[in-house]
Amino acid sequence: MSAFQAALEAGDLAAIRATPKADLHLHAIGSGNRDFLRERTGRDIAPVDHVLTSMDDMHAWTGEHLAALFQGQGRALAYEATFVQAVRDGVTRVEVGADVWEITHYDNQAQPVWEMLQAAHAAGGPDVEWIPQMAFSRHCPFRALDFWMTPMLELGVFQTLDLSGDEFAQPIEVFAPLYRRAKAAGLKLKAHVGEWGTADDVWRAVEVLELDEVQHGIAAAGSPQVMRALADAGVRLHICPTSNLKLGRVARMEDHPIRALVDAGVNVTINTDDVLIFGSSLSEEYLALHQAGVLTAAELDAIRLEGLS
Numbered sequence: 001m002s003a004f005q006a007a008l009e010a011g012d013l014a015a016i017r018a019t020p021k022a023d024l025h026l027h028a029i030g031s032g033n034r035d036f037l038r039e040r041t042g043r044d045i046a047p048v049d050h051v052l053t054s055m056d057d058m059h060a061w062t063g064e065h066l067a068a069l070f071q072g073q074g075r076a077l078a079y080e081a082t083f084v085q086a087v088r089d090g091v092t093r094v095e096v097g098a099d100v101w102e103i104t105h106y107d108n109q110a111q112p113v114w115e116m117l118q119a120a121h122a123a124g125g126p127d128v129e130w131i132p133q134m135a136f137s138r139h140c141p142f143r144a145l146d147f148w149m150t151p152m153l154e155l156g157v158f159q160t161l162d163l164s165g166d167e168f169a170q171p172i173e174v175f176a177p178l179y180r181r182a183k184a185a186g187l188k189l190k191a192h193v194g195e196w197g198t199a200d201d202v203w204r205a206v207e208v209l210e211l212d213e214v215q216h217g218i219a220a221a222g223s224p225q226v227m228r229a230l231a232d233a234g235v236r237l238h239i240c241p242t243s244n245l246k247l248g249r250v251a252r253m254e255d256h257p258i259r260a261l262v263d264a265g266v267n268v269t270i271n272t273d274d275v276l277i278f279g280s281s282l283s284e285e286y287l288a289l290h291q292a293g294v295l296t297a298a299e300l301d302a303i304r305l306e307g308l309s
């Protein structure tokens with residue numbers, strides 16, 4: 001048995017933290033380390049203590065608790081705090097970055113966004129392996145995304161593309177031309193889908209956007225056919241269990257659909273989404289899944305290694 005498996009069996013959170021892990025699904029504005037932010041700003045941000053019922057609900061919470069803190073120069077602090085969180089939880093690889101609209105804070109220039117991200121990495125966790133990501137918000141008009149994306153792509157530094165926000169804001173087909181451009185530029189393609197939507201929505205997004213990976217995608221567990229297609233295509237799902245609970249997508253950790261996905265041979269990883277909002281670190285996510293009897297220590301260790309591969 002590996003040290004990580006022994007740590008899970010013993011419920012030893014410190015030992016789980018000490019083991020290398022990858023977090024491949026997180027958003028910088030909601031992923032800062034709580035203690036670090038309190039030390040820096042004097043403000044304590046307690047995680048949500050109830051189930052949020054919609055993305056609007058979550059955006060309202062974020063607006064109330066985080067917006068003022070991360071305005072203007074504060075944005076750099078959010079990114080730095082994200083790398084600090086990784087260091088303090090033993091996360092050795094993170095895939096995170098900026099929404100393309102971030103350039104509107106810098107006269108539509110991409111270079112200052114990149115410099116801000118680099119500075120945050122250097123200050124918060126230079127030893128953390130960082131996979132720079134650019135992202136779209138699903139409610140933004142095509143033309144705006146196209147305009148903002150261009151200078152970000154031209155920098156040639158971003159390795160992955162994500163799409164997040166309200167899954168029902170616009171049809172997935174809207175984004176296909178933008179994903180073609182990103183693919184031509186060599187980016188790995190991801191999108192948030194199947195968190196609020198259906199199994200068919202997951203598969204349609206994979207086909208239309210030619211996704212390599214899916215953020216959430218848990219609705220796929222409702223369809224053996226979609227799970228088989230995901231497994232056959234080798235599409236990896238980046239799953240965030242506590243986020244699913246706090247957004248009312250899954251009633252109890254014991255019932256988390258990651259079990260069905262693993263049983264169907266779908267490639268999955270375990271991630272945090274927004275630790276500052278949901279209150280569960282990556283180490284705690286692994287422990288919670290083990291303690292709820294959803295996955296064995298050996299399965300969780302295999303998933304951990306998958307994220308690092």
Ligand SMILES: [Zn+2]
Nearest residue numbers: 164192215273
């Ligand atoms: Zn997410």
